[in-house]
Amino acid sequence: RSMATSARSSLTIGLIPADGIGREVIPAAKEAILAVQSELPPVKFIDLLAGWDTFTRTGTALPSETVQILKDECDCALFGSVSSPSRKVAGYSSPIVALRKELDLYANIRPVVSVSADTTAPPAVDLIVVRENTECLYVKEETLTQTERGKEARATRLITERASTRIGKIAFELAKARPRKLLHIIHKSNVLSVTDGLFRESVRAVPAASDGQFDQVDIQEQLVDSAVYRLFREPEIFDVMVAPNLYGDIISDAAAALVGSLGVIPSINAGDDFVMGEPVHGSAPDIAGKGIANPIASIRSAALMLRHLGYTSPADKIDEAVNETLAPAQVLTADLGGKSSTSQVTAHVMGLLQK
Amino acid sequence: RSMATSARSSLTIGLIPADGIGREVIPAAKEAILAVQSELPPVKFIDLLAGWDTFTRTGTALPSETVQILKDECDCALFGSVSSPSRKVAGYSSPIVALRKELDLYANIRPVVSVSADTTAPPAVDLIVVRENTECLYVKEETLTQTERGKEARATRLITERASTRIGKIAFELAKARPRKLLHIIHKSNVLSVTDGLFRESVRAVPAASDGQFDQVDIQEQLVDSAVYRLFREPEIFDVMVAPNLYGDIISDAAAALVGSLGVIPSINAGDDFVMGEPVHGSAPDIAGKGIANPIASIRSAALMLRHLGYTSPADKIDEAVNETLAPAQVLTADLGGKSSTSQVTAHVMGLLQK
Ligand SMILES: CC(C)[C@H](C(=O)O)[C@@H](O)C(=O)O
Ligand SMILES: CC(C)[C@H](C(=O)O)[C@@H](O)C(=O)O
DSSP states (O other): OOOOSTTOSSEEEEEEEESTTHHHHHHHHHHHHHHTGGGSSOEEEEEOOOSHHHHHHHSOSSOHHHHHHHHHHOSEEEEEEOOOOSSOOTTOOOHHHHHHHHTTOOEEEEEEEOOOSOSSSOOSOEEEEEEEOSOBGGGOOEEEEEETTEEEEEEEEEEEHHHHHHHHHHHHHHHHTSSSOEEEEEEOTTTOTTHHHHHHHHHHTTGGGTTTTTTTOEEEEEEHHHHHHHHHHOGGGOSEEEEOHHHHHHHHHHHHHHTSOGGGOOOEEEOSSOEEEOOSSOOOTTTTTTTOOOOHHHHHHHHHHHHHTTOHHHHHHHHHHHHHHHTTTSSOOGGGTOOOOHHHHHHHHHHHHHO | OOOOSTTOSSEEEEEEEESTTHHHHHHHHHHHHHHTGGGSSOEEEEEOOOSHHHHHHHSOSSOHHHHHHHHHHOSEEEEEEOOOOSSOOTTOOOHHHHHHHHTTOOEEEEEEEOOOSOTTSOOSOEEEEEEEOSOBGGGOOEEEEEETTEEEEEEEEEEEHHHHHHHHHHHHHHHHTSSSOEEEEEEOTTTOTTHHHHHHHHHHTTGGGTTTTTTTOEEEEEEHHHHHHHHHHOGGGOSEEEEOHHHHHHHHHHHHHHTSOGGGOOOEEEOSSOEEEOOSSOOOTTTTTTTOOOOHHHHHHHHHHHHHTTOHHHHHHHHHHHHHHHTTTOSOOGGGTOOOOHHHHHHHHHHHHHO
């Protein structure tokens, strides 16, 4: 699934480092794109604001200007990571959740592949989490009432046929393109028979409405609790996993834990006409500012974004340089047991890209 | 936290094996209780129906007679495991979720401890998941509407101050009694600021309302996605984890994956005046009827139930016999890499109990 590249005479990329280590790793992703720019239309970057820091300075975590420029001027974007307050703060709400909704970036695609020094053997973990990105509890419709028995809070979990079908299509397309062609639908319909039932049935209905193009895809199901259990015990059973928003959030972190570090897991938030790369890790306040954050997740997110836009060859080059950096395990950040800094790892990847 | 034992001149235990391997493992739990009956008031068992099989035969998954007998005649119960249909079936709804609600068994307590042959070293994983058992998405208030854009389903996630406070108390009591006295509150308040915000604040408010008795408990927090990630990466950081219902479901399966098998993880569903033991594993249709299911989770659930009722010494005896069975790793079921049958493992535990 990629958008046509031919229509583009230039490539304008919004950069939203946001908070914490986002500010240290997004520059690495920018460098990687610059290193392959000979294979792209003229690239332009626009720096944009969002996040907790922006909130404390301006009173809003997602300035309307940021959204406007993304919509009007950018072809795609890279988002870093966002810090959240440890207590509820009036007026603050997560800018990444808002951006996904504003730009209708309905598919959160998270490939999780283990790194191995032995490049001849198939990786132990090689799966893609396809997470619905606009609904479920993330609609953030919450109410609080005071009753005689104390406070009562309610949140709405929304699952629509339309959103479940479109995320299902993305998942089938990804599964179809992979050797194993296996799709697991993750749900909890033994408890949520209506909402998760609708998710499951909508995804299952995709092949019948797609002229047989997904007939070779093997469809399986797994309850979310068992999915997490089996991810730990036998991750090799999974190929593509499609899930409603919250389950997708949790299983992608679970899968990430299997391959060494969240610091290597990229993602894109994709809609029909916009795509935003985003490392899966958070803002990591404990290591922010030390220059030791792993830039790999961001660099890979740039590659994933370029690939989604149709620029396969530069995306492949970036991915190869990353793999050639990881496999020998000599230039690694601390999360992977190494001693290298963000800039050393970035420089190593760039060196390979410039070869 | 235990109910007074002195008031009891007899101990009536409802047995609800339900479906699949539940029928093979609940008898083992019964045997274990019989083996320690000299330390208990006269024990009586009542066999009760529930589950998918019961549904297909009678049209209801939880006969009202079962609930009535549990309420009127039983002091406690043991529940096996329940199968669920692979598609939505009109009129079917999970009997375990219904039982937890009917009997107001608001605390689902799941200790997860790794088994080690080296009994001198502390276990690598030693934590308790304390799961709220009556609210969250498990209230099962779901609606389905047909709109111009297709079907839309909504579920309500309910979090109340009352339920969050009472589960918080249980968690603080458990944490206080443990050497590390550490409590992690699991939530996702960066997205669900109102519902998970209420859960977090209600749990945090417990010590101030408890006359200083929980002052030594160290309170920490973890977002649910990070909690799963960190469970895999550094499970030793957790001691007691308290969570709303769905997160608790998922993290207890995640924790179980760390210690070898779901087949060894017990739980109790506890209320103020009733307690029901339940192995955390499911009905395992793939191995049901083969006599190879692991009886340990059920036997441990019986011990946990007796302990909760105040019968510490017989509970200790059962737990010791289980540990003495697991540590040498000679009589194990297939899920733990062994070749023994359900009855061989059960017989081994009973042999140790009768010594
Ligand atoms: C920061 C948070 C709102 C976000 C989410 O839950 O989606 C993050 O965990 C992620 O996975 O991108
Ligand atoms: C069977 C199912 C309804 C149940 C739950 O989700 O509570 C099970 O997964 C459990 O953990 O006891």
